[in-house]
Amino acid sequence: MSFxxxxxxxxxxxxxxxxxxxxxxxxxxxxxxLIGFWGRINFYPRSLERAAGILGWLVTVGIAFxxxxxxxxxxxxxxxxxxxxxxxxxxxxxRSLEEHVSAVExxxxxxxxxxxxAVSYLVSRDTKTLSFEQxxxxxxxxxxxxxxxxxxxxxxxxxxxxxxxxxGIFGAVLFRCANTMDAMLGYTDERIRLxxxxxxxxxxxxxxxxxxxxxxxxxxFAFKGTAKDALxxxxxxxxxxxxxxxxxxxxxxxxxxxxxxxxxxxYTIGDARHTLAEGGKEIIxxxxxxxxxxxxxxxxxxxx
Numbered sequence: 001m002s003f004x005x006x007x008x009x010x011x012x013x014x015x016x017x018x019x020x021x022x023x024x025x026x027x028x029x030x031x032x033x034l035i036g037f038w039g040r041i042n043f044y045p046r047s048l049e050r051a052a053g054i055l056g057w058l059v060t061v062g063i064a065f066x067x068x069x070x071x072x073x074x075x076x077x078x079x080x081x082x083x084x085x086x087x088x089x090x091x092x093x094x095r096s097l098e099e100h101v102s103a104v105e106x107x108x109x110x111x112x113x114x115x116x117x118a119v120s121y122l123v124s125r126d127t128k129t130l131s132f133e134q135x136x137x138x139x140x141x142x143x144x145x146x147x148x149x150x151x152x153x154x155x156x157x158x159x160x161x162x163x164x165x166x167x168g169i170f171g172a173v174l175f176r177c178a179n180t181m182d183a184m185l186g187y188t189d190e191r192i193r194l195x196x197x198x199x200x201x202x203x204x205x206x207x208x209x210x211x212x213x214x215x216x217x218x219x220x221f222a223f224k225g226t227a228k229d230a231l232x233x234x235x236x237x238x239x240x241x242x243x244x245x246x247x248x249x250x251x252x253x254x255x256x257x258x259x260x261x262x263x264x265x266x267y268t269i270g271d272a273r274h275t276l277a278e279g280g281k282e283i284i285x286x287x288x289x290x291x292x293x294x295x296x297x298x299x300x301x302x303x304x
Contacts, residue, residue, distance in 0.1 A: 003081045004162035004302040007169070008155065011088035012295055018089075020096035027090045028180060034060055035184050041191060049193035053185065057197050061177045065170065072167055084169040088158060091172040093150035094291055097143055098284055104139035105280070108132060125263060134262055136276035140283050141261045144253045145246040147287050149179050152216070152294050153209035159298040168302075178202050203244050210245035214252055216290040221256035224286075230256035233270050240267040257282040 023029065038056040068087070071080045100122055107118035115135040116127040122142040130138065154172045161171030182202035185195030214234070221227040233255025234248070241247035247269070254261050254270025259279040261269040274282075 002162060002166055002302050003077070003084075004159065004166075004168045005299040007081060007084045007088060007162075008158060008295060008298055008302070010085045011092060012094065012291075014085065014089045015092050015094050018095075019099060020090075020093055027087070028176065031060070031064060031177065031180055032184065034063065035181055039181075039185050039191075039194060041194070044194070046193070050196050053194045054197045056194075057178075057181055057201060060181060061174060064173050064177050068167070068169055068173060072170075087169050088154070088172050091154040091158075091176040093146070097146055097150050097287075101139045101143050101280070101284065104135065108135060125266075130264070133276055134264060136280065137260070137262050140253075140259075140276055140280060141250060141263070143283065143287065144250045144261070147249050147253075147290065148206055148210045148213045148245060151287075151291050152213045153179070153206050155291075155294050155298055156209040156212055157205070159301060162302055175205050178205050206245045210248045212294070213290065214248045216293050217249060217252040217256060217286060219293060220286050220289045221252070223289075224256070226256045226258070229258065237267075237269040240269055242266075253283055253286060256286060259283070 020026075035056070038052070038059070044052045067083070071083050075083070104115060104118045104122070108115035112130075112132060112135070115132065116130055119130070119135045119138040120127045123138040125138065127135070127138070153175050157171030157175045158168035159171075160168075161174075162168030178198070178201045181198035182195070184198075185191050186199030186202060187195060218227050218230060221230040230252045234251045236251075237254065238247035238251040241250055250261055251269050253259075257279045258273035259270055259276055259282075260272035261267075276283075
């Protein structure tokens with residue numbers, strides 16, 4: 001019997017209950033320390049940076065797999081199930097994603113400067129001159145993009161590995177490692193060679209989950225009666241956002257919720273039928289329903 005459905009259900013429930021505890025001993029924080037150790041800029045000869053990035057990626061995933069492998073092979077089933085629930089909870093960032101947006105909204109209530117400071121933790125753009133609407137755009141763009149990275153992709157790879165190997169946690173841990181390395185190293189600055197493989201691996205692993213997320217969002221917006229608007233925005237604007245995957249959830253959410261995402265000087269996605277102050281709740285609602293739908297489908301697949 002596969003315990004994947006039980007693990008997924010309780011991991012999502014635990015995430016909603018406790019969120020993402022802030023601690024230097026958090027597994028993702030420890031993972032970040034490991035990446036920071038080998039991912040130092042200007043540490044390797046320029047000609048070896050890509051090779052160092054590939055080796056570092058493989059070593060990081062291997063180390064993260066060690067407790068999974070040991071418990072899978074040697075621990076009682078109940079212990080492995082409990083471990084998998086906790087580990088999957090750490091791989092998913094459903095509640096924390098919403099909390100990050102709420103933090104920006106709360107900061108904006110105190111003024112633009114507080115809002116700019118809060119959103120600077122979520123986006124890489126220059127926040128010094130952002131307006132109220134542009135600050136909110138940065139926060140909700142981050143949430144829309146991370147619907148894939150923090151929620152749907154970990155669920156997707158958990159379900160795939162559970163169906164194929166009976167050990168879904170390996171899939172979720174693999175994606176969380178890849179996404180964390182991309183977040184830390186996958187930039188076009190001085191990290192471009194060291195983080196080249198991390199960026200490509202994340203693109204590949206998120207490619208199908210991003211399209212699955214698109215289908216889920218279309219289903220949600222079909223129920224709300226805005227699927228045509230979402231699809232029109234997707235066709236027109238999805239390629240405005242650089243990268244293979246981020247434009248899919250962003251364009252569908254912008255169209256389905258009737259709002260506009262703007263990164264000044266780079267892109268404008270969607271048509272502003274509503275301000276983000278008005279449409280923010282619809283964005284969060286769409287993300288919640290897409291998550292629930294993904295969980296229900298995943299659980300059904302593993303049960304059947």
